[in-house]
Amino acid sequence: xxxxxxxxxxxxxxxxxxxxxxxxxxxxxxxxxxxxxxxxxxxxxxxxxxxxxxxxxxxxxxxxxxxxxxxxxxxxxxxxxxxxxxxxxxxxxxxxxxxxxx
Amino acid sequence: xxxxxxxxxxxxxxxxxxxxxxxxxxxxxxxxxxxxxxxxxxxxxxxxxxxxxxxxxxxxxxxxxxxxxxxxxxxxxxxxxxxxxxxxxxxxxxxxxxxxxxxxxxxxxxxxxxxxxxxxxxxxxxxxxxxxxxxxxxxxxxxxxxxxxxxxxxxxxxxxxxxxxxxxxxxxxxxxxxxxxxxxxxxxxxxxxxxxxxxxxxxxxxxxxxxxxxxxxxxx
Numbered sequence: 477x478x479x480x481x482x483x484x485x486x487x488x489x490x491x492x493x494x495x496x497x498x499x500x501x502x503x504x505x506x507x508x509x510x511x512x513x514x515x516x517x518x519x520x521x522x523x524x525x526x527x528x529x530x531x532x533x534x535x536x537x538x539x540x541x542x543x544x545x546x547x548x549x550x551x552x553x554x555x556x557x558x559x560x561x562x563x564x565x566x567x568x569x570x571x572x573x574x575x576x577x578x
Numbered sequence: 579x580x581x582x583x584x585x586x587x588x589x590x591x592x593x594x595x596x597x598x599x600x601x602x603x604x605x606x607x608x609x610x611x612x613x614x615x616x617x618x619x620x621x622x623x624x625x626x627x628x629x630x631x632x633x634x635x636x637x638x639x640x641x642x643x644x645x646x647x648x649x650x651x652x653x654x655x656x657x658x659x660x661x662x663x664x665x666x667x668x669x670x671x672x673x674x675x676x677x678x679x680x681x682x683x684x685x686x687x688x689x690x691x692x693x694x695x696x697x698x699x700x701x702x703x704x705x706x707x708x709x710x711x712x713x714x715x716x717x718x719x720x721x722x723x724x725x726x727x728x729x730x731x732x733x734x735x736x737x738x739x740x741x742x743x744x745x746x747x748x749x750x751x752x753x754x755x756x757x758x759x760x761x762x763x764x765x766x767x768x769x770x771x772x773x774x775x776x777x778x779x780x781x782x783x784x785x786x787x788x789x790x791x792x793x794x795x796x797x798x
Contacts, residue, residue: 479644484617486648487634488624494655495680498662499669514795515664517763519692521791522657523751524764525771525784526685530744533775535636546741547748554752561592567745568596568738575735 542578546571586694586701589750590708593686596742597628598716604631605724611639615725622721626714627684629654650779657785661688668702682710686746693750763794 531543546567553563601622608618613635621631630651637647662683668691671679687710694701755761767787774783 479638480613480617482644483634483638483647484613484620484624486644487630487651488621490648490652491625491627491630491655491658492681494652494659495662495683496677498659498683499666499671499676499680501663501666510796513798514792517791517795518660518664518788519689520751520754520760520764521767521787522784523689523692523747523754524768525787526689526747527744527751528768528772529775529784530747531741532772536776536779538772538776542735542738543741543744546738547744550741550745550748554749560589560746560749563749564592564596564742564745568742570738571741572736572738575738 542571542574545574583701583704586690586697586704587708589693590690590705590712593690593709593746594712594716596739596746597686597713598720599737599739600628600743601717601720602724604628604635604717605721605726607632607724608635608721609725609727611635613638615722618725619718619722622718625651625655626681626717627651627655627658628717629685653779653782657685657788658683660785660788661685664688665691665706668699669706679706679710682707682714684710684713686710686713689747689750693753696753763791766790 527547531547532538532540549570550563550567553566558566604622605615605618608621608631609615613621618635621634625631625634633654634647634651637650638644642650662680665679665683665688669679687706690709691702691706694705751764755764767790770790771783771787774786778786
């Protein structure tokens, strides 16, 4: 078996076990009010982290590029209470425009 | 379709399409790093977690061992376990449905589901399934296209896809920033994650912010 097959199968196996284990934690572990509070804060933390990392980095390198323009367009759209697809589209279009023509 | 269901469906479809299209980049990158078309497609079908997939092909392509490739990818996959803990009580599924739910538990399905919270738990469940299965379909189709050398689309940046994904995450977190406390937490976590990105292995800066949320939640 080549290194590529070992990596493909091994990664897939561990990935599924991790996903499945998360679904198998007993529900009562999560009923405590503190846990509920934390449960509401975690997505704010993770989603915000995903926004900045996906906007300003490339393979562990910090980077400012056309995505800054896309993100700014998204912020403006959100402040104008635009619906979700408009937010995403304005980011994509402004970013593509900067990338292609600047 | 009710108003709520169609709004949830729209959110899910936007994310599925934009994220799924990244599969082209993965398929092309996998083949460029020495993986076969079959192996590239299997990674998308079975691992089905973009960051983990990019990590394993990156490490192997750079000459790393199978073990280090698997370890790096798995480190990134830990956050899917956390997402499972968040989603399980809302999904309430058993047997083969839990197996399917686990497989589609990723950033996007969890993110869209959590973004539907103001619309109720049914909308969260719908958002999870629509997005999980939607991303799965598009991600795998686009992986195949990319792996088959469809580099005709070439640079995804020319289509603005590199900005669409963070914009989607921003659109999901925005409605949750209801007070100053939430806004400060969001900005702090965004700054922390980007500041740690050059220092920690890819993926860790993101999962680390979950622990910030836990610490803050315990104190409060």
